[in-house]
Structures are given as C-alpha cells and as structure tokens.
Amino acid sequence: MESIVQQINAYRQEIEALELVTPDQLETYRIKFLGTKGIVKALFGEMRNIPAEQKREFGQVLNDFKQFAEAKYESAKETTDSDQPQAAAIDLSLPGDPIVAGTRHPINLVRRRIIDIFHRLGFAVADGPEIEDDWHNFTALNLPEHHPARDMQDTFYIAQNPDWLLRTHTSNVQVREMEKGKLPIRVICPGRVYRNETISARAHCFFHQVEGLYIDEHVSFADLKQTLYFFVQELFGKDVKVRFRPSYFPFTEPSAEMDISCLICGGSGCRVCKQTGWVEILGCGMVHPKVLESCGIDSNKYTGFAFGMGIERITMLLYGINDLRLFSENDVRFLRQFTAAT
Incomplete structure (x- = not known):
C-alpha cells in the first residue's frame, strides 16, 4: 500500500x-x-x-x-x-437565414391550367392505372394483335400471356370510362405514359399526356373543333393561329392533327417548328364506331370525339424551353425560374 x-x-x-x-x-x-x-x-x-x-x-x-x-x-x-x-456568440439582433419558397414543377403548373380550362367546359378528371393490360391499351382501341399501327408506339412490355405493359397513352382511361356504361361521358385523362424511345432534346422514354373524351347523342366534328378552339385561345391567347390537318389514328375516324403558330419564333421559322412556323400540339378525331362497340356503347345512337396532347410540348411552347430533358433532370437552377408561377 x-x-x-x-x-x-x-x-x-x-x-x-x-x-x-x-x-x-x-x-x-x-x-x-x-x-x-x-x-x-x-x-x-x-x-x-x-x-x-x-x-x-x-x-x-x-x-x-x-x-x-x-x-x-x-x-x-x-x-x-x-x-x-466572444465573436462566436449568437447575435440575436441579426436577421435570420431566408427560407426559400418552394415551387411547383412546370409540368404540374401547365397540367393544372389545362385541367382548369376543360373544367369550365364541363369536363371531369378521370384516372387509371399506369400498368395496363393489352385489351385496354390496344385491342379495345381498334388495335388488334399484329395490327401495323401498333408499331407507331414502341412499348415497354413487362409480362406476356396475357400481355401487361406500361401504358403508352392515357387512352386506357377512356376505355375504362366507356366500359362503365354511364352516358353521356365528358372527361379528361391526365397522366404519365411510357414509350421505348431514345432520350433527346425532343423525346423521352416517359412523358405526360392529357386526353379528352366526349360521348353523347348528336356529337359532331364541329363540337370537337369549337372545344379545341376555345382551349387554345384560353391557353395561348386570342392571337394564336390554328389549323387542322387530316391524319390517321386507328381509334378515331375521321382523324386530324391540330397545329398552332409557333410561339417561339412567331411563325418565322425556328428549330422548334422545323422552320415551318407551325407546331403540332395534339391529335384528335371522332371516336371510331368499333371502339364504341368494343366498350358496349351503341354506335348507332351515340357518337363522340377524343383528343390527346403532350403536356411537355405545351410547356415548352408556353415557357420557351427548347430541351425536353430539363423537365426530368431536377436541376434546381432551372426549377427556381418558376417560383413566381402559381
């Protein structure tokens, strides 16, 4: 011790x-x-x-x-x-760090504007699954197996027998609404869709659409044109020029594509409009009788029109954006430009 x-x-x-x-x-x-x-x-x-x-x-x-x-x-x-x-002490008299306000994505901003315009025309919003079966995505829309028009849409298949896939358009929601049999039908179908395309400034493997469907007695192509005229003027302004061109879609007959004067160059020609002065913004037409019959609707009594547009393309025109990839890269410098938008 x-x-x-x-x-x-x-x-x-x-x-x-x-x-x-x-x-x-x-x-x-x-x-x-x-x-x-x-x-x-x-x-x-x-x-x-x-x-x-x-x-x-x-x-x-x-x-x-x-x-x-x-x-x-x-x-x-x-x-x-x-x-x-003592310099490390907190000076409570100094202003605090600013809290930066968040913003909605430009795609969502334009999506809301489109929905609001069609709400004023009496269109309700319908939704459906992004993983879809072959019937609702193709066959019910007059695109049976081996139909050559299926090649127009490069599809992501996830299963076979029966075929399951990532939907290539929101038309599958239209089919599901028609199968309910509650007429008349007046809906728009916004949502994300998928196609096996090479990613570039003008294309992506996923994008967003808004499709519309109106079925009732005595519905005409004139009703379709007036609906779309109203939509374009409300979204782009009264001065925008509009033209319809004949086209082909297997689920509508007759079919057309709708162009507006290019907002980027004012119609003088640029890369966005491919020097034509016009930009295609949507496809449309009268619902094909075979589509009505496939969904259990009497084509002798009822007629209807349908249309579909890509939200990205509309957004690019409204905000002067020239590269589609910006919407999905989550670059904060790009997204902060839309802080003031509501």
Whole structure:
C-alpha cells in the first residue's frame, strides 16, 4: 500500500506543476487522469490488491486524489472557456437565414391550367392505372394483335400471356370510362405514359399526356373543333393561329392533327417548328364506331370525339424551353425560374 500512496503523491505533485492554458492541453490532461483508461480509474482498480484492514484508509486516499484531479480540471476549464473570443456568440439582433419558397414543377403548373380550362367546359378528371393490360391499351382501341399501327408506339412490355405493359397513352382511361356504361361521358385523362424511345432534346422514354373524351347523342366534328378552339385561345391567347390537318389514328375516324403558330419564333421559322412556323400540339378525331362497340356503347345512337396532347410540348411552347430533358433532370437552377408561377 505504501508504494501506491507514494505514487499517488507523485501524481499529485505532477498535477500541481501542470499549466493548462489551451483546450488541447486540457483535453490531454482529462484523457490522462480522468478518462476511462486514465490514471484515476487504474488506481481504483488497485483496491482489490489492498488487504481488507487497509481498504478504508486507502479508499479515503483515492477519493481525495480523485477530487483533487477533478478540481484541477474544472478550474482550468473555466479559465480556458473565459479566454475564448466572444465573436462566436449568437447575435440575436441579426436577421435570420431566408427560407426559400418552394415551387411547383412546370409540368404540374401547365397540367393544372389545362385541367382548369376543360373544367369550365364541363369536363371531369378521370384516372387509371399506369400498368395496363393489352385489351385496354390496344385491342379495345381498334388495335388488334399484329395490327401495323401498333408499331407507331414502341412499348415497354413487362409480362406476356396475357400481355401487361406500361401504358403508352392515357387512352386506357377512356376505355375504362366507356366500359362503365354511364352516358353521356365528358372527361379528361391526365397522366404519365411510357414509350421505348431514345432520350433527346425532343423525346423521352416517359412523358405526360392529357386526353379528352366526349360521348353523347348528336356529337359532331364541329363540337370537337369549337372545344379545341376555345382551349387554345384560353391557353395561348386570342392571337394564336390554328389549323387542322387530316391524319390517321386507328381509334378515331375521321382523324386530324391540330397545329398552332409557333410561339417561339412567331411563325418565322425556328428549330422548334422545323422552320415551318407551325407546331403540332395534339391529335384528335371522332371516336371510331368499333371502339364504341368494343366498350358496349351503341354506335348507332351515340357518337363522340377524343383528343390527346403532350403536356411537355405545351410547356415548352408556353415557357420557351427548347430541351425536353430539363423537365426530368431536377436541376434546381432551372426549377427556381418558376417560383413566381402559381
């Protein structure tokens, strides 16, 4: 026991001689004497080697030394803390960091505008699955197996027998609405669609569409044209020029594509409009009688029209964007430009 007490006295003299004036010196002292593997901890471990009749006396010596070592540490810590510069203190009078307001994605902004316009015309919003079977995506739309028009849409198939796929258009929602048999039908179908295309400034493997469907008695192509005239003028302004061109879609007859004068170049010709001054924004037509019959609707009593447009293309025209890839790259510098939009 005497040798250990002598060692404790030596440690006490060492502590008294130490000058702890920097944080590094203080931390070194704490680890050496007060740490979990420090000297004080080790000395308490010697208690098991002390005879029983001397344990009380030795315990008092250890406690005195521990309190002495801790007092040295606390005293030095207060001195070290008081020497730290006050510049690190928080100045509560300074303004806080600004909270940057979030924004909606430009695709969602335009999608909402399109829905709002058709709401005013009495169109409800319908939704459907993005993973679809062959019947609702192709066959019910007058696209039977091996129909050459299926090649117009490069499809992502995920299963066979029966075929399951990522929908290539939101027309599958139109089919599901017609199968309900609740007439008349006046709906728009916004949503994401998928096609196996090479990603470029003008194409992507996924994009967004809004399709519309109106079925009732005595619906004519004139009703279709007036609906789309109203939509274009509400979205792009009264001065935009419009033209219809004959086209082909297997699910409509007759079919047409609708062009507007290019908003990027004002009709003078640019890369977006391929130097023509016109930009195609949607396809449309009268619902094919075979489509009506496939969905259980009497084509002798009811007629209807349908149309579909890509939201990305509309957004590019409205905001003067020339690269489709910007919509999916999540570049904050690009997205912050739409903060003020509502």
